Amino acid sequence: MRVHSKKNHCCLQHRLCPLGRVILSSLSPELSHGPTESFWSRFAETLKKRIDPSHFETWLARVLCRSQGKEQLELIAPNGFTRDWIRRHYLAQFEEAARLVDGVERRVRILQIGDIDAESLDxxxxxxxxVPGGSAGEAPPAVPLKANGAQEQHDVGLSRLSLKTFPVGPLDTIDEQPDAQTEYPLASQFVFEEFVTDRSNELAYASARAVAEFPGGPYNPLFIHGSSGLGKTHLLQAICHAVLRGPKPRKLLYLSCETFVNQFIQAVTNGDLEPFRYRYRKLDILLIDDIQFLEGKTRTQEEFFHTFNTLYNARSQIVLSSDRPPSAIETLQERLVSRFRWGMVTCIEPPSLETRVAILQRKARLWGVELPQDVAQCLAENIDTNIRELEGAVTKVIGYANLIGRKLDLETVYGALQDLLPQRAQITVQQVLEAVSKEFGIPAKELQSKRRIKSVVVPRHIGIYLARQHTRMSLEEIGGFFGGRDHSTVLHSIKKGKAMIAEDPEMSERVRRLSGQLERG
Incomplete structure (x- = not known):
């Protein structure tokens, strides 16, 4: 949308996030285009050709061009999350675009707006x-609210907005507001600090943090989709926690779509639609989990459409989650699909193995337990699609170990999760012998011999100890396999093996590694 008049300029300024207002208030139709601006114009145009348009609009359109020198370009991101995202994903494209403009190699430096004095933004x-013909991150057109279809105007003038009117620092350092409103219980552990990120969810995480910092800003609505148990609810509740700790009191409502539907039905039945509408349309932030529950509910969709319009035009933040993207929600009205796409639509994918291990270890620490690496690895390898199931499994294992007085090892894991983990193949004493032989570099025949030199005796003790731990063989059977040793000799070897594990950290680690290899086959 081009700014053709002061009035339109004001309307657009009023709809944009605080940064957008700062940008627009420093622009006017009479703005001259000198050599520096010509560089930035060509730089932005080159960059836009090399980056997906939706990504450009989401992450780059609101970045301010600060200075152009022979050796360095400086740009200003609207917040720390955007700055870090650009540094990780787009820095090379920035440097290449600058080189293509005038052939000069430059270093690109990305700052955040909180590092800059307000006056320097002039x-x-x-x-x-x-970008020629571009806009400063324009929002979608406002939806008519009046009965006659006329669009509501928001003329607020062109006075500069002070950057002190919205938070730019870490949200987790602010005490929770005593008068903030929320009508849905929040889990204390569902905060940004406890969300483990990787490539599968970093865009959703960054978008959620940006929304928490600038509610009603460029990512409105925020639509997060992904399979069940991947962290959508965690992010929605993390936004709630961060906003409630912010300096400005906000009326916030977080609930499931099912609750919204049930309350709407009750309001229709009781003839209480006006109180229902007032409750939902006078909010600063509305967060709804599982919005796909609107599927097949025509009248509820109609009601939510008008609720969405009212909130959006009032510049209130809307955050939605779903198990599928907007276009895949069957029977969802096209006008709702379109509105859900106005802001940011982002997907959470299943986490990588390394991330699953990190999630398990963090969950265990919440219980005051340090999870052994082989236990975390075993759980992460066998539960690979659902974080909720993963966290439930480690909770069950820790509880099981505490109740029956067992240490946290692979044996305990398989005992606690018999119904969840695949049955292990039976470990044989031959497998134990071969694993110990390989680990210590001693021929298997030596371990079964009568030789009593230390280089053979120590691995033999460990082999007998592991055979007792991992096989169903009796002491006599184990003794017979390890060179015809009797019952008391086997007991002595098991005792020596336990002592070495307890006294020698290096030996303990070798035995732990051997156990892991045997368990995994």
Whole structure:
């Protein structure tokens, strides 16, 4: 959308996030285009050709162009999350675009707006505005609210907005507001600090943090989708916690879509639609989990459509989660699908093995337990699609170990999760012998011989100890396999093996590694 008049300029300024207002208030139709601006225009145009348009609009359009030198370019991101995201994903494209403009190799430095004095922002242009025919991250057109279909106007003038009117520092350092409102119980552990990120969820995480910092800003609505148990609810509740710790009191409501539907049905039945509408349309932030529950509910969709319009035009933040993208929700009205796409639509994928291990270890620490690496690895390898199931499994294993007085090892894991983990193949004493032989570099025949030199005796003790731990053989059978040793000799070897594990950290680690190899086959 081009700004053709002061009035339109004001309307757009009022709808944008605080950064957008700063950008627009420093622009005017009479703005001259000198050599520096010409560089930024070509730079932004080159960058936009090399980056997906939706990614450009989401992450780069609101970045301010600060300075252009022979050796360095400086740009200003709207917040720390965007700055870090650009550094990780787009820095090379920035440097290449700058080189293509005038052939000069430059280093690109990305700052965040919190590092800059408000006065220094005078006259700066955003990348979105620098693109010929572009805009400073314009929001979708406002939806008519009045009965006659006329669009509500928001003329607020062109006075500069002070950056002190919204938070730019870490949200987790602010005490929770005593008068903040929420009508849904929040889990204390569902905060941003406890969310483990990797490539599968980092865009959703960054978007959620940006929404918590700038509610009603560029990512409105925020639509997060992904399979069950991947962290959507965690992110929605993390937004709630962060906003409630912020300096500005906000009326916030977080609930499931099923609750919304049930309350709407009750309101229709009791003739209480006006109180229902007031409750949902006078919010600063509305967060709804499992919005796909609107599927097949025509009248509820109609009600939510008008609720969405009212909130959006009031610049209130809307956050939705679903198990599928908007277009895949069957029977969802096209006008709702379109509105759900106005802001940011982001997907959470199943986490990688390394991330699953990190999630398990963090969950165990919440219980005050340090999870052994082989236990975490075993759980992460066998439960690979659902974080909720993964966390439930480690909770069950820790509880099982405490109740029956067992240590946290692979044996305990398989005992606690017999119904969840695949049955292990039976470990044989031959497998134990071969594993110990390979680990200590001693021929298997030596371990079964009568030789009593230390280099053979120590591995033999460990072999007998592991055979007792991992096989169903009796002491006599184990003794017979290890060179015809009697019952008392086997007991002595098991006792020596336990002592070495307890006294020697290096030996303990070798035995732990051997046990893991045997368990995994």
């Amino acid at each position: 006259g700066l242009i955003s990348l979105g505005r620098a």
